[in-house]
Amino acid sequence: MDTAYIGKSRKRVDGVKKVTGTATYVGEFKPNGLVHGYVVNSTIANGKIVAIHTNKAKLIEGVLEIFTHENLPEDLVHNVDYTDPLSPPGHPFRPLYNDNILYNGQPIALVVAESFELARYAAGLVEVEYQVEECSTDIMKNRDSATSEGVEDTAPNRGNPELAFTNAEVKIDVEYSQPRHYHNPMEPHVSIAEWDVHNKSFKIYDKVQGVNSSQKYICGIFNLNSEKVQILSPFVGGGFGSGLRPQYQLFLAAMAARELHRPVKVSLTRKQMFSFGHRPACIQNIQLGASKKGKLESIIHKAYGETSKFEKYNETIVDWSGMMYRCDHVKLEYELIPVNVYTPMDMRAPGGATGMFALECAMDELAVKANIDPLEFRLINYANKDQNEDKPYSSKELKECYRQAAEHFGWLQRQTKTIEKKDDSVLVGYGMATGCWEAMQQKSSAKAVLDSSGKLVVSSSTADIGTGTYTVMSQIAAETLGVSMMDVQFDLGDTSMPKAPIEGGSWTVSSVGSAVKAVCIKIKEQLVDLAKVSSNENLDEVSYDEVSCADGELVLPNGKSINIKKILKKAALDKIEAENTLEPEERQEQYSCYAHSCVMVEVNVDKDLGMITVPRVTSAIAGGRIINPKTAESQILGAITWGIGMALEEEGMIDDRNGRIMNANLAEYHMAVHADVQQLDVLFVEEHDDIVNPLGAKGLGEIGIVGVASAIANAVYDATGKRVRNLPITLDKILV
Ligand code: MOS
Secondary structure: OOOOOOOOOOOOOOHHHHHOOOOOOHHHOOOOOOEEEEEEEOOOOOEEEEEEEOHHHHOOOOEEEEEOHHHOOHHHOOOOOOOOOOOOOEOOOOOOOOOEEOOOOOEEEEEEEOOHHHHHHHHOOOEEEEEEOOOOOOOOOOHHHOEOOOOOOOOOOEOOHHHHHHHOOEEEEEEEEEOEEOOOOOOOOEEEEEEEOOOOEEEEEEOOOOHHHHHHHHHHHHOOOHHHEEEEOOOOOOOOOOOOOOOHHHHHHHHHHHHHOOOEEEEOOOHHHHOOOOEOOEEEEEEEEEOOOOOEEEEEEEEEEEEOOOEOOOOOOOHHHHHOEOOOOEEEEEEEEEOOOOOOOOOOOOOHHHHHHHHHHHHHHHHHHHOOOHHHHHHHOEOOEEOOOOEEEOOOOHHHHHHHHHHHHOOOOOOOOOOEEEEOOEEEEEEEEEEEEEOOOOOEEEEEEEEOOOOEEEEOOOOOOOOOHHHHHHHHHHHHHOOOHHHEEEEOOEOOOOOOOOOOOOOHHHHHHHHHHHHHHHHHHHHHHHHHHHOOOOOOOOOHHHOEEEOOEEEOOOOOEEEHHHHHHHOOOOEEEEEEEEOOOHHHHHOEOEEEEEEEEEEEEEOOOOOEEEEEEEEEEEOEOOOOHHHHHHHHHHHHHHHHHHHHOOOEOEEOOOOEEOOOOOOOOOOOOHHHOOEEEEEEOOOOOOOOOOOOEOOOOOOOOOOHHHHHHHHHHHHHOOOOOEOOOOHHHHHO
């Protein structure tokens, strides 16, 4: 038995369950007496509900109740806290709270019936009269209302960027923009709530990226202690950030269940998945100046992000520009433009995917202007320290990313200068970009129970949103205690387990993984203590650190080993257990912790039709220690695919006259699918980091998308000579 699992490719431990349909997702639970809610959404973006007629719908047999702002339970109107752990400054949206309409698609009624079909039919009979007020949802048209109110500080400015820009020998002054993006996980949001009338407690199944977040939200609204609210979320069919904040279906299911004394399920349709947060539209102005030799002299980056009228959603968009490259003169600005939409939300690499898109396109533009190879240009300005904070990096193997990506892709051998043609009708272009994402660690708890049969059960209230949490946590636990993965069970997605942060920010391996490792070390220490009593070996002088675990045994410094199961047997114990909480170490504060990447792409552009395809992408990632190369590669492959969609396809289109999304379905909201993906090569660059966290792993959920859109935009320029600065780069923009 080999119990060294960290760093080895392992299939998903939940894979068989998933492909055989035995993994029960939230919407598949069927408590006794389950009834179904269907949401009615507003069709205006701003104004008031004058009347809402529910009589016709109520007459349908099997319809139990129709909830609107007119019959919202009294206790939910006063002194109620609707915030969640990620609430930005402002007032969180409160479903059915009053007659105000804040955005198009706002839930304004919940029809509850014996079946989903009945509820949906009855919902169609609800008639609403509105007093319509003017709305505006286009940030381009609303630039005048940009505000710094509620905006978090950007990284500090330095030097005299305006003067340095004026004096620079080579410069660019450009504007980039991108539209709204919608997360669109395969599994739509769904909640099933059960109310225990006697205990006055909830048991709720919720599709979410962190059960503790939903628990806080429900406790605040219904004025309950956390022991009275259990949230379960064992399997999640994709999140990408859409499940970081609790959504309205959770509130509606819980409220209806409490009022009706029946378990209530509220499942959103695909169209309704476009009726809450999205990646905000963004406008970015960048001025870059350099010397003729390519030394960056000035960086001025200003971003305008979209937000709602009721919350100030913040992303870190411009700070990357101050950090990435060596430059003495930097100015960073960020403002928000409130429009009549729902509050935007974090979406895969929030802010990073956006800010690095503009920066890395601008770097390419300046390199071309200075007549320097874009890779060389980045090396000239390479930063060994975090330029914003003047701190060393805990590790930064970005140079090695550049080198390996270039070698694998054949960057230096590529055709340059003249526009290359595959044949008469296809233009070929090459582009590259740098990627970066923060390597964060959050306070996390875990519990481990080892029984005398050798089975190890480890738990933490984290989530597996498809990323492989079940698998990598099992690997970490098995290796730390030296037991077979077959004997390890990792449980998650339940508020009754030790508390974990939401699964987001690429911090789950770093945070929960480190907590899992730490709690397994505690079990090892208990085993050593037990062995000291029961073993024939003299272990009095042996310290914990000198004992390692492998192959089901404690390995002593003298080379002898003691079987773990036998230790428990000798001590006549059925099981031993440990629980602990781990926080980031203080010394981390002295370092900047980031993952880096280099993305290189080839594009082909049809000369006559403007159609763009991406035959090749190479992504070299420095993400610290890779726990499971197989699931790690899957993370990056998925993220590159998103990057292709971001560059060429994704665009949430809103009709500015009424604030309604026009392409709220997967036919018209284009995203990269299998046919858009050709050769994707992922390279993991070796990176040793014993500062970032006890595992040395930086997290890979988000780094893979950062830089991809810019590399593609840069390649499109290389192929066509056209700089398309407003995403997505659709064929019409190539042909004009
Ligand atoms: Mo991620 S946007 O933190 O789920």
